[in-house]
Amino acid sequence: MGKSRELIELDLEKGAHNYHPVEVVLTRAKGSFLWDVEGRRYIDMMGAYSTASLGHCHPKIIRSLVRQARKLDVTSRAFYNDQLPTWLDDLTRLAGADKALPMNSGAEAVETAIKLARKWGETVKGIPTDRSEIIGCEGNFHGRTLGLISLSTEPQYRANFGPLLPGMRTVPYGNLRALEKAITPRTAAFIIEPIQGEAGIRVPPPGYLAKARELCRRHNVLFIADEIQCGLARTGRLFCYEHDGIQPDLVILGKALGGGVYPVSAVVGRGDVLGVFKPGDHGSTFGGNAIAAAVSQTALKLLSDPALIARADRLGQWAQAYLRKHLANASVVRDIRGKGLLIGVEVAPEIGARPLVEALKEEGVLTKDSHEVVIRLAPPLNIRKKHLRQALEAVTKVVQKARAAPA
Structure with a gap:
């Protein structure tokens, strides 16, 4: 039995089976x-669900992590620390927002936003106690807490x-009429x-988000954007x-916010909405700790570089054109x-994306299937074009081979 097989068997024996990883x-x-x-090398086309947007073990991120860990680690929010205020200032400035509330995981941040929306709905909008409604979209993935699976x-x-x-x-994703019909006087937020x-890299129709935003404004409903995977x-x-x-x-926000090495998430937005929380309403022992703030501050500087952003846009357009x-x-x-x-590359259901993902592993490319029929392609944003080309060549080879597969 090889070392990989031995470790996989130990994981299966001792761990809960709540994941089905690719066998590497x-x-x-x-x-x-x-x-x-x-010792086999792979091109990462997964990016840890966008967490590794700056690549793995980025030297500036690692330096920030080590420097801060040696100086001040976790003291809880019972006290102020010298890293959080400047991080809050950087994040709100970049987002054009008034305030931010730090958490750890993406799911925690979504729960935070929903709690904010409910309290705002009751205390500001005037929704009767315990009657607030939140509208989401079919196919959403906001997390797996009890609140979010609801x-x-x-x-x-x-x-x-x-x-x-x-x-x-x-309501159906991208359907403006359905959203308008679903809004009632008790609606606190649309997320x-x-x-x-996770639904398979689904993009709404052009203009939908702007129209949905205006609809929410007209009905005094909070518009909440979950950018944990697609942001930054x-x-x-x-x-x-x-x-x-x-x-x-x-x-x-989440995932890439921690530079790929530390769990950091946040809700950023209007001061009057975040202002409904009072001391004791909500919190997190680790949220906003000094290491998280220091690492994320470095990540934000790197991710907000106009050259990196423009390159992601340019490479993405080239990659889609190559695949088409x-x-x-x-x-x-x-x-x-x-x-x-x-x-996302969507394939026929009778083929399925998982066998293609397994075949890509054999070609030296790692990624994951989404919604059973979509190959997810989300590499680090600073991937070299020649390595991206190699990965896309592998995708093309694997998908073309599947042509002869029986229905």
């Missing part, structure tokens, strides 16, 4: 590359976990991913919602879509 055991990473325990339309995420949170409604990642330069804009020229009331050209005759391909370096 990683031990080292650098930039756009990952190495397994047998908004999910994925049967597996909900089954056997009831009773679920009341007041959570969903949306500007691009749905991933789509060729610092924030994905910028493609539509809008400003949400609240923006949820070289997969034009691939009968199994149903769609190629995305923005920037967040791209």
